[in-house]
Amino acid sequence: MSLTHIIRTDMPLRALLKQVIRKPRWTRPTIKVFPVSTRASLTGTAFDYLLRFELQRRFRGTPIEHGWWIAKMAAPQVPKKRLSKQFIKEAEQQVDFYSRGYFDTVEMAKTCTVLAKFDFVYRAGWADPQWLVTDEVVAEELLELLEVVPFEAFQPKHRLTLNPTFGEGSHWVGGADSDVMVDGLLIDLKTVTKAELSLDELRQLVGYGVLARLGGIHIVDSPASQQKVNVELESLGLYYARHGHLITFDLDDLVIEDGWELLEDYFLTHYASTGKNVSDIAAGD
Template identity: 25%
Template sequence: MSLTANLSKVPQFKEIVAAIAPKKKDFKTASGKNPFSKEYETLVPYTLENPSDASLIGTAFDYLARFRIAQIINLEMSFKELVAYNGLKKLQKFTGDNSLEDKYYSTIQKDIDTFIKGEQSLNNEVCVTALKLANLERYSRANILAGVSETDIFDIQRKDTLTNELNGLMNTFEEKFIGSGFIKTDSKVVFNPHFGIASLLVDGADADILVDDVLYDFKVVKDVGYKSADVLQLTGYFLLNKLLKEIEINYGVSESLPFDDIEFSKICLYKARFGECEYFDFKDINEQDIRAALIRLAEYFLNNPDKTVKYTMLKAHPGYDLEEYDDALRSIVDSN
């Protein structure tokens, strides 16, 4: 099960994460306004008539924001490293059209490179490319194998409305996020950071973006209220990263497994329609409480193993020793 599914369907898992999750009153905002409040000003009104377009806009905005950040830090981005690329491979496989990658790969990569390397300003062409990537990513993550066509992915419907929304969101992002100095030319940035073994235990969890010591989650929502599900997800990432460090570094298990060597204590929700950043620093929580939650999480994975996930993990990484992993978890539990 994914991290989201664990949080929504497994009470024990949710309780462990909730034990250190910040409450509404614990957050602060970059603007100084009360977090999650009606003090926020709507800078990009919601104009979408088709409900399904909301998630499409959210994912497309994520891509455009990443492109703009990559432009600032002078970072090349490969289409093959994006989740959307998995969608293209999946579409090619299940439509049986083996020409799709040849047809679309170079064009999409060129559009990405032209924007990032050319230091161009945002334009509708880049917005349409982001929408195509968003369609591919949604398809990649969906439990759908057949019934989706090339046209469904690459023929963008309601193009004018969608590109207008994206332009508004990115103009606000430029002013409120980029303009506030959250991204510097020498910032350490990790797109879609994941947490090695710990991520695999929740079916490959990956977050939005890490900038220096802050884990950001970009939200294109039309309401400003506090949502515990969003906060629990970010807290879950924080705990998974803590667990990874314990296993990979302190116990030296499966050091060859790929993971992003990251450290962070701060989480932040960026509300794109309002240009507001709501943040919390886990350094404000008692270290003993965090340690207790970490031990409980290790115990949960040790005593409630998901056989399917473990099998998949072993199959993908044949050099991985499951017994060593269990010993590492047991050592964490026994350290209590």
């Protein structure tokens, strides 16, 4: 079970989300980075990592909250555990150097392609046969995606939270985590070719909003626990990475009046008592 699975299969919830969401008018942006690799999921997950590491580097003077990587929690589950743990240790050193400007972006991108493979083990239980081999094609694509990021839109005034989770909210749905939170703006990254602002994308985004409102913002500080971050959800955003375009929504503009309360009541009624173990907090999304 995960938030994605719940939104896809819970028909009454899908109907309720459709009822309360206000789909805004917008101008579809032009694609800037076309896909080269055929491994879309790997590219998306690897870019999640690379963008977070780049934000750490660029905004290192700002308070930054980040916990354990999903890849680190996956290390004991992949083949050849000793090699896996050694890779994660070296990757952590690389990120530390990178955040201080002492490590090459190209090499960082290559490392991210392997971290993404670890994620798949944790989230889906599938191990890439070449799980420690960098994907050069994907790495090149990550660098192109990084070039079109409007970093001024990601610059925090007070706090940057990387890979936030939602406390008990994540627990209830068997695993949910988002990508980036800039002050009170929670952002979901998309590496899709078509920026459609689809209803399903908005359902997922609003789902994150509900969990954040109910459970608060946290980071994973060990495989079995989360630490609350002193930040409140104020707005939601979708970042279309191939288009270099971030669209943001005030909470009250995205749903109808009383819409958040209706959704919160639904989650509390149907999911608050059915969550998995805390160790599964980020396994699903």
